[in-house]
Amino acid sequence: MTQTGNANDTTRFDTIIRNGTIVDGTRSPRFRGDLGIRDGRVAAVSRSPLDAERADRVLDAEGLIVAPGFVDLHTHYDAQIQWDPYCTLSGWHGVTSLVLGNCGFGFAPVAPEGRDRAMLSMSRVEAIPFDSMKEGMLWDWVTFPEWLDSLERMPKGVNVISYVPVGPLMIWVMGLEEAKKREPTAEELAEMCRLLEAGLDAGACGWSVQRLGDGFTSVQRDFDGSPMVTDCMSDETCFAFADVLKKRGGGHIQITQAKDDFREDLKFLAKLGERSGGPILFNVVAANNYHPHQSKRLLEWAEDCQKRGIQIYLQA
Template sequence: MYDYLIQGATIVDGLGGQPYTGDIAIKAGKIAELGQVSGDAKEIIDADGAYATPGWVDVHTHYDGQVSWDDTIDPSFSHGVTSIVMGNCGVGFAPCRPGHEKQMIELMEGVEDIPGTALYEGIEWGNWETFGEFIDYLGTKEYTLDVGTQVPHSAVRYYVMGERSLKHEDATSDDLSAMANIVAEGMRAGAVGFSTSRTAGHRSVLGDAIPGTYAEKEELVAIASAMGKGVFQAVPAGVVGDIVVEKWTTEQEVELFTEVARASGRPCTFTLAQNGNRPDQWRNCLDLVEQANAQGVSITPQIATRPIGFVTSLKSYHMFQRRETYLKLSQLPFDQMLVELRKPEIKAAILTDKDVPPDQPGVMANLYAGLGMMAPAMFPINLPINYEPEPGGNIAALAAAAGQ
């Protein structure tokens, strides 16, 4: 008698072969039989029309706040993810001195689109100060999936250097040893790595690059060398394209990571994406990665299978959201606002209006300024969703065809 029998699933076993329809029998937490299974089970699950795959491991998440209030860890769990790694991009909530919660929230809120109010109210502040205490806190929880975390550079730099970290001052030798000790302690407590962000595109809600963005090689080597185990994760400068002014190119960054990995012996992994302004950047980076690996240095790019995307609509961020006329109408109930927006004189007013910038230069609402530029890469979403639209179906082309 099996514990579970999953019947008639489309099985994608992760070995690279074609999907096939079959059954999966589970006993004592392990797959006991696969394919055409006979025999009974305590629970039979009809999986006709569903996929059965190995659990997904998502190594780049930002659940650092959500782990306080959500044991399910959705939407990852509902999409078949069974292990997540958080503490990416140099941001997280430990270590954190009592009274510094606000600063940690300001850093996360600008990097990730997570409202500050949710982080103030949802996080169980006060249960930790050090990274080890944070891991102990996670240990008191039960989640639907496995949770791993990295020690975030911004939090460590702010913990050690305070205001000086916000001004991007170079670390003194005392700062370096303090940061290295904190990271080493975090690793011993169970962290799976250390993370840092080097793109000026990652800004706090106050509008400035987050602590650690401009850290010198010496600092990265000192920290990486103290880790003893785990991965060194980084988001390089230049990876978000030319929307921000960067200090280094992504190619220079890959060379830097190679030096950090060589000096410390830690494997390094970094985000690599297509840069529309420099179409060959990713090829250059992959060449550098290949050379480094051929020399025995472990560098692994993390490549998303689709570009960074935003869903824009009247219910989220959009390119007219800071126009004076729109701001007045946005106070109305949604249906009433739509009636107003359909009026030709209102449309004309919005098109000629000036933008009123948000109060804080680093909040996500500032996206409005870049969205107009993105029109040639923007596509309408209709149901059922077409995930591979024709290039000519973009918003700019549709508008041009309609004479708009």
């Protein structure tokens, strides 16, 4: 992309957006200007008017903000995108790309006989109406790679990418009840890692998990009031999944972590980042009127991790 305004420039554009207030995402002050788009990309940004004769189409953005699309890193549109291609309200408010499969929650792999139970879980933990899922979900997949294929076929008004949510992996391999009360055997863990690899090979950007324990921090529970499958999974299981990313040399981890001891949580997250070698997206940092120092200390901790080469990023 170039900054341009040269009257002698004869570059052709598919579209020119004129007279907009440009907010370019670089933290620079907004300014009035024109954009030239070629081959689906922003090819020029100009504070001076671009010649309308250089474009096949000219759009007047007078009185409007022109900005890059927002990327929503944390959504639970896994069901809704199947009947709402714009993922409203996000798509209405400038979100052009979003991430599915957060918190270890999702719908793949899910066997046909487990579909209703998977939807019941999401009806409580993410407040998605069961009837809407029952009527609107396509269910033309079983495995995670097949789910990505289904996503590819769906008409979409936004770009999407997905984590492999580890909850469905555990249920697929161990069964729902067993996954809630014990650790996987070595053979079961190896199979889950194999399925994770298959999901990453198919195009997933990493894996996700929620670990809220079974105490006072367990605020996102299953349909029956019990903890979610991943809430009580061990550090060792998480590290095994992190090792998959380390071996591949890439991939993100999104983790919602809040167990009984916050200091121990932070130690675990730093170690998880070291084991995976990749970015950790941690939920959540939030301003707190009663304890305003907490968010500041969390930011300082993340900065310290960065200095040590551990890629910790906080989600608000």
